[in-house]
Amino acid sequence: AQSVTQLGSHVSVSEGALVLLRCNYSSSVPPYLFWYVQYPNQGLQLLLKYTSAATLVKGINGFEAEFKKSETSFHLTKPSAHMSDAAEYFCAVSGPNTGNQFYFGTGTSLTVIP
Amino acid sequence: ETGVTQSPTHLIKTRGQQVTLRCSSQSGHNTVSWYQQALGQGPQFIFQYYREEENGRGNFPPRFSGLQFPNYSSELNVNALELDDSALYLCASSSLAGLSDTQYFGPGTRLTVL
Numbered sequence: 001a002q003s004v005t006q007l008g009s010h011v012s013v014s015e016g017a018l019v020l021l022r023c024n025y026s027s028s029v030p031p032y033l034f035w036y037v038q039y040p041n042q043g044l045q046l047l048l049k050y051t052s053a054a055t056l057v058k059g060i061n062g063f064e065a066e067f068k069k070s071e072t073s074f075h076l077t078k079p080s081a082h083m084s085d086a087a088e089y090f091c092a093v094s095g096p097n098t099g100n101q102f103y104f105g106t107g108t109s110l111t112v113i114p
Numbered sequence: 115e116t117g118v119t120q121s122p123t124h125l126i127k128t129r130g131q132q133v134t135l136r137c138s139s140q141s142g143h144n145t146v147s148w149y150q151q152a153l154g155q156g157p158q159f160i161f162q163y164y165r166e167e168e169n170g171r172g173n174f175p176p177r178f179s180g181l182q183f184p185n186y187s188s189e190l191n192v193n194a195l196e197l198d199d200s201a202l203y204l205c206a207s208s209s210l211a212g213l214s215d216t217q218y219f220g221p222g223t224r225l226t227v228l
Contacts (some may be wrong), residue, residue, distance in 0.1 A: 041224075044157070044218070
């Protein structure tokens, strides 16, 4: 079975500070991992994905994530937060045993303080 | 390239009624997945359709059913609505060319059951 856990349902950072959103996965096989962002009253937008190539993945809007197999983690980071980054962030996992089904975490709400 | 579209955007129903939600997949995509996102939660997989056949189902009762049409658009039908069915329903399309395919989400339909 595959699942993801997002530690911290709410994260607040100051504008210009480092953003770190945590995601740990559980998978019996090499997973595919995704980060999505959801703005209020909108659908989900892909930020980045890991598909067993480079372990450091760069995405849109300055976000990146590093796949660490030893820690079963795929944390999302951004060096400098912008007000427009305030949104809900979801980590998701899929893989050979899930077909094309995605399993999502419960989300982390990011607040950026001016 | 046209993205994933969903209709209607909002819907209000009463308990016991039936509802049909619609989704048009992104150009070139032959797979549609439906998710239920309750308030404050991550999306939960309902089912997936690939080339007009159900291709996986999550832990949802049979009163949740679907269709996919030759043009790869899709419908989600929910019978005997319950209060707990109130949620954002998301449709995602992908090409199923590989297991790591990204799912592209529509803006969702907000269903309220009174």
